[in-house]
Amino acid sequence: MTESLNVSVDRRDGLAVIYTEGYINNQGGEEIAKVAYKLLDDGVKVLLLNLGGTKIVNSIGISILIEIIEKMIEIEGKLGFCCLTPTIEKTFQIMGLAQYAPIFRDEDSAVAQLRG
Amino acid sequence: MTEPAGPAAWTELLGLYRDEAGEVTLPDRLLGLWAREHGAAAAGLYLLKDGLLHQEAATGPGLPASLDEASLDSEPGPFRSLRFPDGRLVYAPRDGSEDYADAAADPLTVLLASLIRSCRLKRELKDQQFQINFRVVELENLYDVGLAIAATLDLDRLSEEILLRAVSLLDARRGALYILGEGESREYRLTRTFGGEAARSVDADDPDLFSFLAGTAESPGLLPGATYLLGLPIAVENEPKGLLVVGDKESRRGVGPFLASDRRTLALFANQAAIALENARLHREALERERLEREMHLAAEIQRQILPKGAPAVPGYQIVGWNRPARQVGGDYYDLLALPDGRVELVVGDVSGKGIPAALMVSTLHSALRLLLEEAGFGPSLLERLNRHILESSMANKFITLLMAELEPRSGVLRYLNAGHNPGFLVRPNGRVEELSSSGVPLGLLPNSRYQPRELVVEAGDIVCLYSDGITEATSIDEEEFGTERLIEILRKHQGFTLQEVLETLQGAVTRFAMGVPQYDDQTVVLLRRDLTP
Numbered sequence: 218m219t220e221s222l223n224v225s226v227d228r229r230d231g232l233a234v235i236y237t238e239g240y241i242n243n244q245g246g247e248e249i250a251k252v253a254y255k256l257l258d259d260g261v262k263v264l265l266l267n268l269g270g271t272k273i274v275n276s277i278g279i280s281i282l283i284e285i286i287e288k289m290i291e292i293e294g295k296l297g298f299c300c301l302t303p304t305i306e307k308t309f310q311i312m313g314l315a316q317y318a319p320i321f322r323d324e325d326s327a328v329a330q331l332r333g
Numbered sequence: 334m335t336e337p338a339g340p341a342a343w344t345e346l347l348g349l350y351r352d353e354a355g356e357v358t359l360p361d362r363l364l365g366l367w368a369r370e371h372g373a374a375a376a377g378l379y380l381l382k383d384g385l386l387h388q389e390a391a392t393g394p395g396l397p398a399s400l401d402e403a404s405l406d407s408e409p410g411p412f413r414s415l416r417f418p419d420g421r422l423v424y425a426p427r428d429g430s431e432d433y434a435d436a437a438a439d440p441l442t443v444l445l446a447s448l449i450r451s452c453r454l455k456r457e458l459k460d461q462q463f464q465i466n467f468r469v470v471e472l473e474n475l476y477d478v479g480l481a482i483a484a485t486l487d488l489d490r491l492s493e494e495i496l497l498r499a500v501s502l503l504d505a506r507r508g509a510l511y512i513l514g515e516g517e518s519r520e521y522r523l524t525r526t527f528g529g530e531a532a533r534s535v536d537a538d539d540p541d542l543f544s545f546l547a548g549t550a551e552s553p554g555l556l557p558g559a560t561y562l563l564g565l566p567i568a569v570e571n572e573p574k575g576l577l578v579v580g581d582k583e584s585r586r587g588v589g590p591f592l593a594s595d596r597r598t599l600a601l602f603a604n605q606a607a608i609a610l611e612n613a614r615l616h617r618e619a620l621e622r623e624r625l626e627r628e629m630h631l632a633a634e635i636q637r638q639i640l641p642k643g644a645p646a647v648p649g650y651q652i653v654g655w656n657r658p659a660r661q662v663g664g665d666y667y668d669l670l671a672l673p674d675g676r677v678e679l680v681v682g683d684v685s686g687k688g689i690p691a692a693l694m695v696s697t698l699h700s701a702l703r704l705l706l707e708e709a710g711f712g713p714s715l716l717e718r719l720n721r722h723i724l725e726s727s728m729a730n731k732f733i734t735l736l737m738a739e740l741e742p743r744s745g746v747l748r749y750l751n752a753g754h755n756p757g758f759l760v761r762p763n764g765r766v767e768e769l770s771s772s773g774v775p776l777g778l779l780p781n782s783r784y785q786p787r788e789l790v791v792e793a794g795d796i797v798c799l800y801s802d803g804i805t806e807a808t809s810i811d812e813e814e815f816g817t818e819r820l821i822e823i824l825r826k827h828q829g830f831t832l833q834e835v836l837e838t839l840q841g842a843v844t845r846f847a848m849g850v851p852q853y854d855d856q857t858v859v860l861l862r863r864d865l866t867p
Contacts (some may be wrong), residue, residue: 237683240528241585242506243583243584243585243587244505250796267597267643272497273500273501273527274499274501274506275501275558275583276463276467276502276504277501277504277583279467280463280585304474304477304498307470307477308470308473311466311469311470311473312470313466
């Protein structure tokens with residue numbers, strides 16, 4: 218099991234995919250937020266969070282993801298999630314994240330939808 | 334110092350900054366007005382939460398998203414602030430001016446104070462909604478774990494599932510799941526860990542562990558490096574079976590102790606883990622039972638192969654044999670064998686004990702007896718060598734009683750050796766009974782046992798009966814034994830029947846006698862009758 222979160226980014230022509238691997242908790246959430254805000258500062262307005270490498274999210278991590286979503290709404294950008302485990306997808310649905318950031322099954326369809 | 338805005342201007346202002354519902358909006362524009370009125374380079378509204386000031390609205394450059402309240406007060410910096418019950422108005426004075434004494438009384442400041450109260454209420458509402466939603470997530474997780482337990486018996490997967498969900502729902506940074514060792518072990522062994530190292534095992538009787546689980550003492554080193562721990566036993570019917578431990582509850586400011594509500598949530602997961610463990614144990618036991626049954630079935634099949642498939646055809650005689658083990662496999666043995674020279678061997682044996690150990694000794698007896706018979710022939714030396722072999726190859730206190738007879742068909746001479754077995758009978762047509770009594774101790778008891786051969790003559794119409802004590806000691810529901818008298822009586826009264834019919838009558842009589850009482854001992858009978866007419 219991974220103790221800390223690893224984050225990597227793939228920038229693609231105005232869109233960036235953020236890959237996570239590990240626990241999205243306080244530290245993990247802050248790491249994602251740091252990367253996401255840096256991308257926004259660089260002018261990227263469409264973000265996809267690929268959580269394929271994450272099996273576990275806690276409430277602090279969720280609150281940080283909500284802040285990122287709020288920020289995206291504020292700047293009129295787009296944010297989506299893909300490759301979630303069924304547990305995390307259900308959590309995001311209940312916590313209301315899915316209301317403001319669509320959830321996609323795989324990365325290709327997410328990229329196509331967010332670009333469209 | 335600037336003059337506070339007058340009432341007329343305020344009426345106009347409030348009209349501008351109220352929405353359709355009458356709520357004051359656009360705090361950043363109000364802040365802009367405040368900054369202009371008071372000559373500040375920047376101003377921001379900050380909501381106070383857990384000692385941190387979080388920016389809700391701002392105007393002007395340089396104000397950070399959050400500020401530490403203590404350091405704002407203690408360290409000289411570019412910012413000053415006005416304190417409200419719910420937060421602060423933070424501003425950057427122009428040209429280092431410190432003269433903001435009247436700003437607190439400014440109606441615009443009061444309006445901003447009410448705005449920060451509104452922000453707090455909105456934030457609290459949002460937090461409460463978040464908590465309610467997270468409570469639903471918690472319930473959904475417990476429900477999902479229940480479904481997973483019902484769907485799989487893979488304890489490894491379930492352990493991981495339970496630990497991960499407990500860690501995430503309690504906002505823990507770390508966790509571990511221990512399971513009590515099998516058998517007599519009093520040691521919890523680490524099964525799953527998350528987020529870092531955990532002690533590999535814990536003494537289940539450690540008093541420090543009891544205190545920790547009761548919440549009255551620190552952890553006895555379960556999660557090295559963790560500051561705050563919460564642990565609960567995983568118990569089935571009050572018997573501890575494992576431990577579920579989480580460490581370091583997270584907040585936005587770091588880690589802290591777990592709450593009382595966390596203990597209740599962890600208890601729910603510990604209960605789920607207990608169900609999973611119990612299911613897995615029952616499943617393991619069922620598999621083990623199934624395996625044992627398969628092995629017993631196989632052993633019974635092997636034993637059936639050992640026992641004679643039929644009786645040898647001997648002109649002028651009828652021979653039958655029958656065995657009914659009390660369990661799948663038994664400790665009774667019989668053999669019927671016609672030698673090439675025409676002699677006939679009849680054997681009935683009874684191994685002490687029951688089940689697999691007895692069946693294994695039956696197997697040893699069968700192979701040794703057959704080999705010795707071929708090598709040494711019937712006689713005392715056969716039994717003496719067999720005795721030594723049994724003594725060397727069996728466990729202490731295990732022995733075999735054996736009655737072995739050899740018939741010379743033409744003369745009717747029946748020689749026999751009885752190693753501690755219950756006497757056989759020879760029943761004459763006139764009803765007279767002669768015993769084939771014991772002539773030595775059972776096999777496997779003493780190294781130098783000696784056996785005396787005896788003989789009698791089987792005349793026309795005589796019945797010879799060799800049997801095991803499972804027949805005569807078969808017990809009725811009134812705890813009465815079938816006994817030798819009933820056995821002899823059946824042999825006496827059925828002289829006109831075929832020997833197979835006599836055997837079936839005997840079987841039926843024993844079965845009816847013991848009706849309703851489980852068969853306790855193996856039952857074996859060998860019958861031989863010399864025909865009335867040659």
